[in-house]
Amino acid sequence: MPILVQKFGGTSLSTAEARALVIEHIQDALQQLFQVVVVVSAMGRKGEPYATDTLLELVRSNGNRLPDREKDMLLACGEIISAATMCSLLQAAGISAVALTGGQAGIVTNAVFGDARIVSIDTSRIKKLLNEGHVVIVTGFQGKTADDDFTTLGRGGSDTSATALGAALKAEYVDIFTDVNGILTADPRIVEDAKPLEQVSYTEICNMAHNGAKVIHPRAVEVAMQAGIPIRVRSTFSKDTGTLVASSDVLRGDAKQVHDKFVTGIAHFPHVTQVQVTRSDHTHYDMSLQVFKAMAQHRISVDLINVTPSGVAYTVFDHVADKAEEIIRSLGFEPKLLRGCAKVSVIGGGMSGVPGIMAYIVEALAKEDIPILQSADSNATIWVLVPGDHMADAVRALHKTFELHK
Secondary structure, eight states: OOEEEEEEOHHHHSSHHHHHHHHHHHHHHHHTTOEEEEEEOOSSSTTSTTOHHHHHHHHHTTTSOOOHHHHHHHHHHHHHHHHHHHHHHHHHTTOOEEEEOTTTTTEEEOSOTTSOOEEEEOOHHHHHHHHTTOEEEEETTEEEOTTOOEEEOOTTHHHHHHHHHHHHHTOSEEEEEESSSSOBSSOTTTOTTOOBOSEEEHHHHHHHHHTTOOSSOHHHHHHHHHHTOOEEEEETTOOSOOEEEEOHHHHHTOGGGOOOOSOOEEEEEEEEEEEEEEOSSSSOTTHHHHHHHHHHHTTOOOEEEEEETTEEEEEEEGGGHHHHHHHHHHTTOOOEEEEEEEEEEEEOTTOTTOTTHHHHHHHHHHHTTOOOOEEEEOSSEEEEEEEGGGHHHHHHHHHHHTTTTO
16 A cells, blocks of 8 residues: 655644644545555644743743753654644544654654754654554654664754655655645735645755745755655645645656746745955955855855855845854954845746846836845746845735736
């Protein structure tokens, strides 16, 4: 029997009504003759009793001195509570179920507590339980070290757990259930007529996720892409199949899914600062090396990088801008910082080699009197930096220009 991995996020598990819908999705999969592995996140969001952020606040309010190893022990509790709760509900619905921690499910990681990486997955126990007729519930976001210590996988870890298990089990699909009906062409809180996408490529969704779309974590997509496992991003609150994420070749092979749009979606990322460092004379030919090496040494992530003979320009998150400025000044340079900017991204696998896309972007923003502070591009994405108070207007203008509402 084919295997289906279903991952349910915190909002899908936070209320009795939502959990009842989760049971229905599991029942539907069983009726379609799938063997089902269910990956669960901690229930709810910050402020709710078992949410990950609530557990972190418990640490902060009690001295904030808990070592990383013990912190992972605490954070693992949220998913364990979810798994036990769902096991109880499935049993009550007449469905045989077994709950496993990440470690019990065979997920072995390195020992980087708080941001561990999966080293290997032994699926033998899961397969045995599936073949015995059980639904297997696995705690997301966690694994174990070779010494059997709990580890957590960092933000988006439950998505990564799901796709990694899907890859190891050679699943038919990995279904990521959220509170929205698939992946949309833009954030519906900004663009009222944003439309759900029937399909996107791994590359496109990776770019959307890296650039602010929060439906699925990019690391999870990369795991699925390497294994060639299709992902479906679905809503817990709907029976729709949502958005299919697969390789471009697979999507092109489905004649029903062919579309002729160059652009797939618009993403945005607020709260970034533009940093410009200009050479004051002709003696600092290694200035860019000094600047970027210093950023790396202080673990400051840089983005939107432009290097020219006269200097460098790049962006950092607003919350580290003061630190970045201090570091650059310590090197003897005078940086110019523009805080409160936003990165807006135009994403589409069909843009590569197509002339005129940048002209459309410039024209759309110029019509709205939105200045472009900086830009960069790859074969599937064009990024523009705009003042933060123009971000929403920029997203709407670009969404309209590329007719993504149609």
